[in-house]
Amino acid sequence: xxxxxxxxxxxxxxxxxxxxxxxxxxxxxxxxxxxxxxxxxxxxxxxxxxxxxxxxxxxxxxxxxxxxxxxxxxxxxxxxxxxxxxxxxxxxxxxxxxxxxxxxxxxxxxxxxxxxxxxxxxxxxxxxxxxxxxxxxxxxxxxxxxxxxxxxxxxxxxxxxxxxxxxxxxxxxxxxxxxxxxxxxxxxxxxxxxxxxxxxxxxxxxxxxxxxxxxxxxxxxxxxxxxxxxxxxxxxxxxxxxxxxxxxxxxxxxxxxxxxxxxxxxxxxxxxxxxxxxxxxxxxxxxxxxxxxxxxxxxxxxxxxxxxxxxxxxxxxxxxxxxxx
Amino acid sequence: xxxxxxxxxxxxxxxxxxxxxxxxxxxxxxxxxxxxxxxxxxxxxxxxxxxxxxxxxxxxxxxxxxxxxxxxxxxxxxxxxxxxxxxxxxxxxxxxxxxxxxxxxxxxxxxxxxxxxxxxxxxxxxxxxxxxxxxxxxxxxxxxxxxxxxxxxxxxxxxxxxxxxxxxxxxxxxxxxxxxxxxxxxxxxxxxxxxxxxxxxxxxxxxxxxxxxxxxxxxxxxxxxxxxxxxxxxxxxxxxxxxxxxxxxxxxxxxxxxxxxxxxxxxxxxxxxxxxxxxxxxxxxxxxxxxxxxxxxxxxxxxxxxxxxxxxxxxxxxxxxxxxxxxxxxxxxxxxxxxxxxxxxxxxxxxxxxxx
Numbered sequence: 001x002x003x004x005x006x007x008x009x010x011x012x013x014x015x016x017x018x019x020x021x022x023x024x025x026x027x028x029x030x031x032x033x034x035x036x037x038x039x040x041x042x043x044x045x046x047x048x049x050x051x052x053x054x055x056x057x058x059x060x061x062x063x064x065x066x067x068x069x070x071x072x073x074x075x076x077x078x079x080x081x082x083x084x085x086x087x088x089x090x091x092x093x094x095x096x097x098x099x100x101x102x103x104x105x106x107x108x109x110x111x112x113x114x115x116x117x118x119x120x121x122x123x124x125x126x127x128x129x130x131x132x133x134x135x136x137x138x139x140x141x142x143x144x145x146x147x148x149x150x151x152x153x154x155x156x157x158x159x160x161x162x163x164x165x166x167x168x169x170x171x172x173x174x175x176x177x178x179x180x181x182x183x184x185x186x187x188x189x190x191x192x193x194x195x196x197x198x199x200x201x202x203x204x205x206x207x208x209x210x211x212x213x214x215x216x217x218x219x220x221x222x223x224x225x226x227x228x229x230x231x232x233x234x235x236x237x238x239x240x241x242x243x244x245x246x247x248x249x250x251x252x253x254x255x256x257x258x259x260x261x262x263x264x265x266x267x268x269x270x271x272x273x274x275x276x277x278x279x280x281x282x283x284x285x286x287x288x289x290x291x292x293x294x295x296x297x298x299x300x301x302x303x304x305x306x307x308x309x310x311x312x313x314x315x316x317x318x319x320x321x322x323x324x325x
Numbered sequence: 326x327x328x329x330x331x332x333x334x335x336x337x338x339x340x341x342x343x344x345x346x347x348x349x350x351x352x353x354x355x356x357x358x359x360x361x362x363x364x365x366x367x368x369x370x371x372x373x374x375x376x377x378x379x380x381x382x383x384x385x386x387x388x389x390x391x392x393x394x395x396x397x398x399x400x401x402x403x404x405x406x407x408x409x410x411x412x413x414x415x416x417x418x419x420x421x422x423x424x425x426x427x428x429x430x431x432x433x434x435x436x437x438x439x440x441x442x443x444x445x446x447x448x449x450x451x452x453x454x455x456x457x458x459x460x461x462x463x464x465x466x467x468x469x470x471x472x473x474x475x476x477x478x479x480x481x482x483x484x485x486x487x488x489x490x491x492x493x494x495x496x497x498x499x500x501x502x503x504x505x506x507x508x509x510x511x512x513x514x515x516x517x518x519x520x521x522x523x524x525x526x527x528x529x530x531x532x533x534x535x536x537x538x539x540x541x542x543x544x545x546x547x548x549x550x551x552x553x554x555x556x557x558x559x560x561x562x563x564x565x566x567x568x569x570x571x572x573x574x575x576x577x578x579x580x581x582x583x584x585x586x587x588x589x590x591x592x593x594x595x596x597x598x599x600x601x602x603x604x605x606x607x608x609x610x611x612x613x614x615x616x617x618x619x620x621x622x623x624x625x626x627x628x629x630x631x632x633x634x635x636x637x638x639x640x641x642x643x644x645x646x647x648x649x650x651x652x653x654x655x656x657x658x659x660x661x662x663x664x665x666x667x668x669x670x671x672x673x674x675x676x677x678x679x680x681x
Contacts, residue, residue, distance in 0.1 A: 185385040185386070191385070191386035192339075192343060194343050194347075198354050204343070205343060205347045205348055206340065206343040207530055211529070213527040213529040214529050214530045214531070217345065217529040217530035218530045221345060221349050222348055233348055236343075275628060278628065278630055279526045279527065279616065280616070280631070281526060
């Protein structure tokens with residue numbers, strides 16, 4: 001099991017989490033100006049999950065994401081500027097500006113796509129896991145979904161098939177407590193999403209999603225199992241989102257100080273900084289340097305994305321399955 | 326002043342039985358449904374032995390909700406369950422919920438507290454309740470402190486004690502504990518079974534699944550049939566629950582001798598044994614490692630670095646617990662479960678039947 005982390009790995013994990021945080025907090029500000037088309041669902045607060053899982057994956061491993069997909073994309077290595085341009089609907093975006101926030105995909109990075117349909121990523125990850133098994137690579141498929149997605153039939157079917165075919169697939173249930181505005185402790189009948197694994201003949205565990213090290217360790221064990229041919233696993237990552245379901249959500253279903261309490265007590269970046277420096281494995285100055293680099297990266301991405309061209313009318317007929325004359 | 330109803334507490338850890346060891350070992354699942362069923366077995370036994378009121382915390386996982394629903398049903402009526410009252414906690418979904426419930430129960434002066442969980446859950450309750458006895462039930466992963474036991478018979482022992490029919494010197498057992506202190510950090514924590522020193526730098530997913538991650542283990546008691554970290558001493562230098570001493574082992578993969586140990590369900594690890602000794606009470610020991618983590622009752626909880634000075638001390642000031650075999654042996658000898666014609670479960674009493 002990959003529990004030891006080098007200084008370089010720790011710095012990379014921090015850089016990933018910090019990039020996600022700054023990316024999302026900047027989008028929170030920019031979306032309010034009305035310049036960004038469509039919807040955005042921000043991943044801020046959940047960074048340890050994406051970083052902890054993706055630390056074990058390479059470009060040959062595939063993930064399927066959700067409507068809240070920016071964090072997964074960044075952690076999987078999708079270009080940050082290309083993502084920002086995509087969210088702004090610009091031709092320079094990773095999907096040429098035609099997909100937007102909920103369809104960011106990058107096959108070269110093993111990112112099968114964010115997904116506007118709740119729970120629809122799980123069957124895609126099973127397909128990727130089947131491909132890896134048939135091709136004999138040691139790749140894995142990872143499905144991210146939320147507590148709402150965990151109630152979807154497509155997720156159950158995907159878990160069943162992954163188990164029946166003993167596929168190298170990992171199901172990561174990011175339980176942030178709410179499916180849109182519906183509390184998961186009301187809507188998830190068995191209450192612990194991890195318990196559902198037993199019904200599909202696979203192990204299920206629950207981990208603290210505010211703690212990068214906890215997610216990293218559990219994901220490492222599940223991915224190692226999958227690569228060794230021992231089949232799928234389910235990891236329930238318990239965390240919170242710092243913003244609404246979508247930008248503009250008034251969040252009347254949450255206690256007034258709920259997010260404030262999580263930010264002050266449990267924030268994943270705060271915990272990571274305190275603990276990795278206390279252990280003497282990285283220096284605070286190294287983390288400060290990353291903070292500065294990330295700020296610059298996001299600033300440049302936004303500035304370029306804003307000034308980039310939009311797709312033209314002719315672009316409507318490209319990148320589609322049917323060839324038009 | 327009216328007599329207070331005879332009251333006991335029940336605390337079930339909603340989170341127990343779901344950690345990393347489902348991936349790294351073959352640990353089983355203890356679902357919320359299973360925990361509800363254990364609680365209801367306790368309610369039946371408590372009701373039958375004269376307990377009038379049970380206090381339980383609420384939770385976010387449906388345990389309290391299911392017990393509330395079932396406490397109004399036919400089974401509860403026929404079984405003469407005690408009245409069930411719920412503590413209105415502001416839930417954080419952390420171990421703090423267990424601690425808060427335990428504190429409130431202590432303030433309400435419950436006669437005993439039944440605990441459903443693993444070693445960690447029992448430790449959290451024990452830290453808060455002083456000398457209120459615990460009725461221990463295992464629903465965790467690696468349990469040494471709570472013995473595996475059927476809840477109905479454990480509930481009978483608890484109910485007989487709570488209703489004053491068993492003398493304390495027969496029914497209660499005083500347990501040992503390990504106290505971890507680091508004065509400079511204002512840290513004081515207890516363990517009921519074991520404190521392990523690990524070279525792993527972070528708490529991470531808490532469980533320890535590799536023998537090579539262990540540098541030392543301190544135990545209050547270690548039984549040869551146990552599982553988990555205390556099994557190391559249990560299979561090398563066993564110490565009983567009753568002995569005033571504990572045990573200590575220093576481990577290193579390169580040690581000349583190695584021991585095969587069941588560290589978790591289905592997980593056997595070879596551990597190099599450098600040294601093993603009995604642990605005397607009252608002596609503070611510092612870890613050999615300059616930095617790493619301390620695992621208390623099987624879960625990494627405290628990270629320490631070269632500037633910290635944590636110590637581990639054995640003492641005899643652990644919680645009281647119900648000695649179920651001794652209690653029921655006494656009950657049999659004294660025919661304490663013989664019931665009179667007035668008892669609601671007497672065979673000649675009219676019974677509530679289906680459909681009524």
